[in-house]
Amino acid sequence: MFRAPIICEGGAIHVDGDGTLITTEQCLLNANRNPGHSRETITDVLCRYIGAERILWLPGEFADVETDGHVDNITCFASPGTIIVGIPPVAHPDFAAVAALKRFLVEARDAKGRGFELVEIAQPERMRRDWRGRPLAGSYVNFYLVNGGLVMPAFDDPADVPAKRVLEACFPEREIVQIDAHDLVEGGGGIHCITQQEPQ
Helix, strand or coil, X not given: CCCCCCCCCHHHXXXXXXXXXXXXXXXXXXXXXXXXXXXXXXXXXXXXXXCCCEEEEECCCCCCCCCCCCHHHCEEEEECCEEEEEECCCCCCCHHHHHHHHHHHHHCCCCCCCCCEEEEEECCCCCCECCCCCECCCCCCCCXXXXXXXXXXXXXXXXXXXXXXXXXXXXXXXXXXXEECHHHHHCCCCHHHHHCCCCC
């Protein structure tokens, strides 16, 4: 175990297992986490401590102020060269940011110089809000891979079943288990969030 000189929660990063790491500018460059640290400094720390060869800093301002744009609510790797992108409804405050993110990813290259195949997964149709009136970060991208399986959220939403089908296509060798995630999201996290600091 090594104590890194930056603040970096588990939900702030995703890796492809082949040298590429994705994170959002909104999160790790936020003054409430790493004041005084430049993008270059944080990139160097992530490469040295995680073993990444290339960091993709995803642009955009996302509505999830609870985490300041954790990537595990926005996009993730299905495998090297394949990225799953959560597509919110047009009325959602993140719709424009995700559209810009897709344009960025189409032009991006991974650590091996490969372009990305983008897999779109429609996010919940109904936007719920917390007790303060802020949009809840209900995201099907916030799932967790376990040995032989995948645990993903359900939100009692018309998009639940189509989202499960997308992940079944991405991970045909895994059993997909969907659980109600309302309480987790209300608490400020998700399935991927709460599993990141557990011993493996």
